[in-house]
Amino acid sequence: MRSSFRLDAVLVQAVIAGALSFSHLHDLAEAAGQDGWKAWAYPVSVDLLLVAAWRRLRSLRDSDAPRRAAWSWFAVALAASLGANVATAGLLDLGDVPDWLRILVAGWPALAFLGGTLLVHSPDAERVEPTPLETVEAQPELVREETAESAPVPAPALPAASPAVPPALITHARKLADDHKSATGQPIDTNTLRARLGVPAPMADAIAAQLA
Numbered sequence: 001m002r003s004s005f006r007l008d009a010v011l012v013q014a015v016i017a018g019a020l021s022f023s024h025l026h027d028l029a030e031a032a033g034q035d036g037w038k039a040w041a042y043p044v045s046v047d048l049l050l051v052a053a054w055r056r057l058r059s060l061r062d063s064d065a066p067r068r069a070a071w072s073w074f075a076v077a078l079a080a081s082l083g084a085n086v087a088t089a090g091l092l093d094l095g096d097v098p099d100w101l102r103i104l105v106a107g108w109p110a111l112a113f114l115g116g117t118l119l120v121h122s123p124d125a126e127r128v129e130p131t132p133l134e135t136v137e138a139q140p141e142l143v144r145e146e147t148a149e150s151a152p153v154p155a156p157a158l159p160a161a162s163p164a165v166p167p168a169l170i171t172h173a174r175k176l177a178d179d180h181k182s183a184t185g186q187p188i189d190t191n192t193l194r195a196r197l198g199v200p201a202p203m204a205d206a207i208a209a210q211l212a
Contacts, residue, residue, distance in 0.1 A: 018047070020085070021084070022043040024084045024087075024088045025042050025046055026042065026043050027084075028084040028087055028088055028105070029105055031095070032097050032101055033105070034105060045109065045112045046077055046084075046112070049073060049076070049077040049080075049112050049115050049116055049119075050077035050078060052116055053070050053071075053073040053074035053077060056070040056119050057074065069118060069119075073119055080108065165203060165206050165210065173193060173197060173207045174211055176188065176193065176196050177193065177211050180192065188211075190205060193207060193208055
């Protein structure tokens with residue numbers, strides 16, 4: 001029962017604080033020349049950036065990724081919220097807002113959009129796990145030793161057997177060789193013979209060896 005009361009008290013306090021901060025931001029934006037729905041959009045923008053930065057900080061809590069960007073945008077949103085609360089406490093004449101404050105309020109949408117985009121699409125939240133390749137590269141000596149011990153000994157290479165050549169193909173090749181020698185005065189080479197017969201290189205070598 002006591003735990004439930006504490007939870008409800010925290011929620012009520014959060015609602016009150018949020019409503020007051022929302023109202024202060026609205027009043028400041030309206031005093032800076034942002035009337036109508038635009039004045040109501042400013043508090044939403046500030047609070048959303050604050051929540052986005054806080055969620056990014058929580059997502060980076062268990063990782064080694066840098067948190068500087070998330071802390072920076074959290075500080076920017078917190079400064080905008082606190083600044084509005086302090087400015088509307090009687091320290092600033094809302095009937096005569098200075099030009100520099102009008103410039104800050106007018107430039108806030110672009111700043112908030114940039115911050116939200118960087119927080120959402122920043123790769124800092126992705127924890128990069130080492131790939132198997134990186135693990136292998138990190139221990140080259142151990143890998144070399146294991147490879148030397150476990151690698152199978154390759155079997156000795158056997159001489160490649162010459163492909164069998166049909167007798168009819170030998171006869172046709174011999175005719176091509178005679179025609180080539182009659183036309184050029186030179187014996188036919190292996191490349192020309194392979195091109196004329198349309199056979200693979202090993203078979204052309206075997207045919208040329210029988211023609212020699």
